[in-house]
Amino acid sequence: MNLGEKLMKKKEQKTPERVDAIVSIIERVAEELRQSLRQYKAEQATGEAKALLHLTLTQLHYIHAIYARDGVTASELSNIFHVQKPTVTNIINRLQNQGLVEKEQSARDRRIFHLALTDAGKNLVYVERRGYQAFAERAEKLLTVEEHDQLYRLLEKLLMKK
Numbered sequence: 068m069n070l071g072e073k074l075m076k077k078k079e080q081k082t083p084e085r086v087d088a089i090v091s092i093i094e095r096v097a098e099e100l101r102q103s104l105r106q107y108k109a110e111q112a113t114g115e116a117k118a119l120l121h122l123t124l125t126q127l128h129y130i131h132a133i134y135a136r137d138g139v140t141a142s143e144l145s146n147i148f149h150v151q152k153p154t155v156t157n158i159i160n161r162l163q164n165q166g167l168v169e170k171e172q173s174a175r176d177r178r179i180f181h182l183a184l185t186d187a188g189k190n191l192v193y194v195e196r197r198g199y200q201a202f203a204e205r206a207e208k209l210l211t212v213e214e215h216d217q218l219y220r221l222l223e224k225l226l227m228k229k
Contacts, residue, residue, distance in 0.1 A: 103205070104198030121165075127195075129158050130184065133168060134192050138181040167191060 122130070132147055133139055139147075141155045148155070159182060162168040167188035173179040184192070207215060 100199060100202050103202035104195060106198070106201070126158060126162060129155075129162060130167060130188060130192060133182050133184055134189070137183050140179055140181060142179075144182075162188070
């Protein structure tokens with residue numbers, strides 16, 4: 068095998084170094100996203116933007132799940148997050164106490180409560196999204212149109228389910 072073939076073979080291999088490099092870049096991108104969000108929250112440090120500063124990552128996950136599935140139940144969240152129902156109830160109660168989530172009793176089965184975000188909860192999602200949008204706008208300024216399109220396609224590919 069000549070040097071060119073060896074290089075091509077090595078290029079095709081998935082090595083731990085490549086995985087480590089991807090992990091490193093993902094960590095850096097995640098930190099940039101968090102920084103962008105923190106900066107946006109600081110600039111908008113009122114109301115719902117301030118509430119973002121006091122949420123745990125878990126609470127934020129629940130807010131997104133409720134936002135995506137308006138009317139979801141605690142049992143459904145339990146299945147989504149693979150946790151026991153009392154864990155879900157505890158988190159939902161905290162979010163409800165913060166005025167971000169509301170419960171509505173089911174007309175069909177009075178034991179079931181459907182969950183929805185309050186206006187404050189919806190605004191919180193908007194504020195978070197705006198922080199991410201600021202990061203995306205920065206990326207758009209730095210990338211050519213072709214690079215932007217390529218980045219989008221690659222991220223879509225990474226998110227595809229098998």
